[in-house]
Amino acid sequence: MIKDITLGQYIPGDSVLHRADPRTKMLSIVLYTAVVLTVNSYMGYTLVLLFTLLAVRISGIPFKYTLKGLKPVLFIAVFTAVINIFFTGGGTLLFQYAFIRISYEGLGATLRMIFRLSTLVIGASLLTFTTTPIRLTDGIENLMAPLKRIGVPIHEMAMMMTIALRFIPTLLEETEKIIKAQAARGADFDTGNFIKRAKSYMPVLIPLFVSAFRRADELAVAMEARCYRGGVGRTRLRQLEITRLDYGLAAVVLFFAAVIWLLEASAL
Amino acid sequence: MPIIVENLSYTYMKGSPFERAALRNINLKIDDGEYVGIIGHTGSGKSTLVQHFNGLLKPTSGRVVVNGMDTMSKNLRDLRRIVGIVFQYPEHQLFEETVYKDIAFGPLKMGLDEKETDTRVKEAISKVGLGEELLNKLPFELSGGQKRRVAIAGVLAMKPEILVLDEPIAGLDPGGRDELLGFITNLHKSMRVTVILVSHRMEDIARHTKRVIVMNRGMIEMDGKPAEVFRDVERLEEIGLSAPQITYLMRKLKAVMPEIRDDIYTVEEAKKEISKYIGHLL
Numbered sequence: 001m002i003k004d005i006t007l008g009q010y011i012p013g014d015s016v017l018h019r020a021d022p023r024t025k026m027l028s029i030v031l032y033t034a035v036v037l038t039v040n041s042y043m044g045y046t047l048v049l050l051f052t053l054l055a056v057r058i059s060g061i062p063f064k065y066t067l068k069g070l071k072p073v074l075f076i077a078v079f080t081a082v083i084n085i086f087f088t089g090g091g092t093l094l095f096q097y098a099f100i101r102i103s104y105e106g107l108g109a110t111l112r113m114i115f116r117l118s119t120l121v122i123g124a125s126l127l128t129f130t131t132t133p134i135r136l137t138d139g140i141e142n143l144m145a146p147l148k149r150i151g152v153p154i155h156e157m158a159m160m161m162t163i164a165l166r167f168i169p170t171l172l173e174e175t176e177k178i179i180k181a182q183a184a185r186g187a188d189f190d191t192g193n194f195i196k197r198a199k200s201y202m203p204v205l206i207p208l209f210v211s212a213f214r215r216a217d218e219l220a221v222a223m224e225a226r227c228y229r230g231g232v233g234r235t236r237l238r239q240l241e242i243t244r245l246d247y248g249l250a251a252v253v254l255f256f257a258a259v260i261w262l263l264e265a266s267a268l
Numbered sequence: 269m270p271i272i273v274e275n276l277s278y279t280y281m282k283g284s285p286f287e288r289a290a291l292r293n294i295n296l297k298i299d300d301g302e303y304v305g306i307i308g309h310t311g312s313g314k315s316t317l318v319q320h321f322n323g324l325l326k327p328t329s330g331r332v333v334v335n336g337m338d339t340m341s342k343n344l345r346d347l348r349r350i351v352g353i354v355f356q357y358p359e360h361q362l363f364e365e366t367v368y369k370d371i372a373f374g375p376l377k378m379g380l381d382e383k384e385t386d387t388r389v390k391e392a393i394s395k396v397g398l399g400e401e402l403l404n405k406l407p408f409e410l411s412g413g414q415k416r417r418v419a420i421a422g423v424l425a426m427k428p429e430i431l432v433l434d435e436p437i438a439g440l441d442p443g444g445r446d447e448l449l450g451f452i453t454n455l456h457k458s459m460r461v462t463v464i465l466v467s468h469r470m471e472d473i474a475r476h477t478k479r480v481i482v483m484n485r486g487m488i489e490m491d492g493k494p495a496e497v498f499r500d501v502e503r504l505e506e507i508g509l510s511a512p513q514i515t516y517l518m519r520k521l522k523a524v525m526p527e528i529r530d531d532i533y534t535v536e537e538a539k540k541e542i543s544k545y546i547g548h549l550l
């Protein structure tokens with residue numbers, strides 16, 4: 001159950017995507033998102049799909065694993081599909097039965113929606129699959145640095161994000177352990193009605209909160225013991241560095257976006 | 269009735285890039301009333317193995333049968349009652365407002381009435397060497413060692429026929445350690461409870477258990493009486509373990525006093541052997 005969540009996980013590797021600078025990857029994802037949201041021709045869809053598959057291939061992440069991340073999308077997809085199909089009024093009629101009316105336009109809008117959502121999730125997954133949380137937040141902090149001048153506490157926000165990301169796996173592991181320990185004492189999590197089931201999670205939630213607070217406390221002490229005192233004057237062990245690889249990657253992504261937008265423009 | 273493990277293999281996160289074989293083709297039988305120690309390097313699969321005994325983990329292949337019940341079956345209630353598992357750092361699982369309620373959690377879940385539960389709670393707390401005056405306290409007010417005992421009492425109150433303890437003494441002071449192992453051994457002797465003890469401390473295993481299973485990389489490397497297992501110091505060292513300290517001392521002594529025995533694994537035995545040797549000299 002818990003293990004089905006793949007978005008946000010880092011998978012060690014040594015592909016081009018793993019080695020690229022997080023800033024390059026994040027800016028690429030922004031551009032990619034813009035392309036995915038504006039593309040509107042068969043040719044465009046095909047190119048986006050090919051490009052996405054190619055990126056997955058290059059990353060070296062097993063294809064099946066990437067698809068697993070789409071499971072939550074599936075739910076949203078079905079939901080929007082139903083809404084779209086029923087409520088897109090007008091258009092060319094494809095199929096009608098009682099109050100169900102499926103139009104050509106409604107179906108098209110739904111498919112476009114699913115396509116966009118899936119490719120975006122795959123793109124975002126690729127970013128987190130190939131970037132450690134530390135590098136990700138370093139990248140964000142670096143890109144947002146200009147906002148510091150107008151007093152936005154970028155460093156603190158980035159640090160909070162790093163810590164949160166760092167503790168997701170720890171807390172998941174802890175949850176699993178506590179569930180097991182309580183199950184061994186006869187706790188039963190999946191019988192009864194909704195309220196009963198929600199209540200049955202108390203033996204898990206309370207120890208989990210207690211341990212989360214304990215960890216937060218310990219972490220704060222450990223950080224202070226190592227003289228952490230905010231972002232001012234702080235240097236880093238690992239500097240972010242733009243290399244030839246990043247120029248190459250940026251060039252490929254820019255080229256891809258340019259081709260698609262030119263195609264779209266000429267199709268109009 | 270016994271625990272029977274046949275060709276058990278277990279893989280964590282099967283089908284993901286993090287896939288990891290934790291157990292490989294384990295075959296094992298543990299009879300009623302045995303006192304078994306499980307040792308092994310960290311990550312060798314000890315915890316994974318013991319979690320199969322009450323169906324918390326299901327075999328990836330092979331099977332586990334406890335008291336004639338296959339752990340793959342749907343109804344695990346009886347199994348959970350028969351096999352009590354005390355996890356590493358069990359104090360982290362406390363959640364009730366009072367010590368009493370926490371210990372009563374298991375018995376009540378088993379469907380016992382209040383009266384029976386009450387007797388069991390009181391029995392359990394005294395078994396772990398704590399006074400009844402603690403019963404109305406908040407678990408979080410207790411010291412670490414007291415919390416540990418309360419958590420163990422919570423498992424004992426279910427009166428398991430098979431008691432599994434996964435590193436129950438990690439992080440306790442020497443006194444607390446001996447006391448805890450003492451009452452577990454007592455429980456084994458007085459109630460004929462099958463005890464399975466996972467530990468990193470060879471001294472404790474040598475002193476308390478009657479059979480030692482050595483795990484290495486998800487497989488059983490050795491299985492036998494403590495004397496048989498600890499005799500093979502070289503093999504233990506090869507897989508990152510060791511014999512009890514006292515064995516090393518006896519080996520050194522033997523180097524200078526060839527008549528002394530060095531197949532000795534507990535301090536008591538060593539004491540006897542050394543005084544015998546000294547008596548012999550006089």
Ligand SMILES: Nc1ncnc2c1ncn2[C@@H]1O[C@H](COP(=O)(O)OP(=O)(O)OP(=O)(O)O)[C@@H](O)[C@H]1O
Binds near residue numbers: 280315
């Ligand atoms: N929840 C889990 N998810 C994925 N892999 C796991 C999980 N728990 C254990 N493993 C892996 O399975 C292997 C066996 O772990 P296990 O916890 O059984 O070892 P152990 O012998 O109990 O070690 P220790 O002495 O450190 O407690 C290890 O390689 C570990 O990394």
Ligand SMILES: [Mg+2]
Binds near residue numbers: 314315316356434
């Ligand atoms: Mg363990």
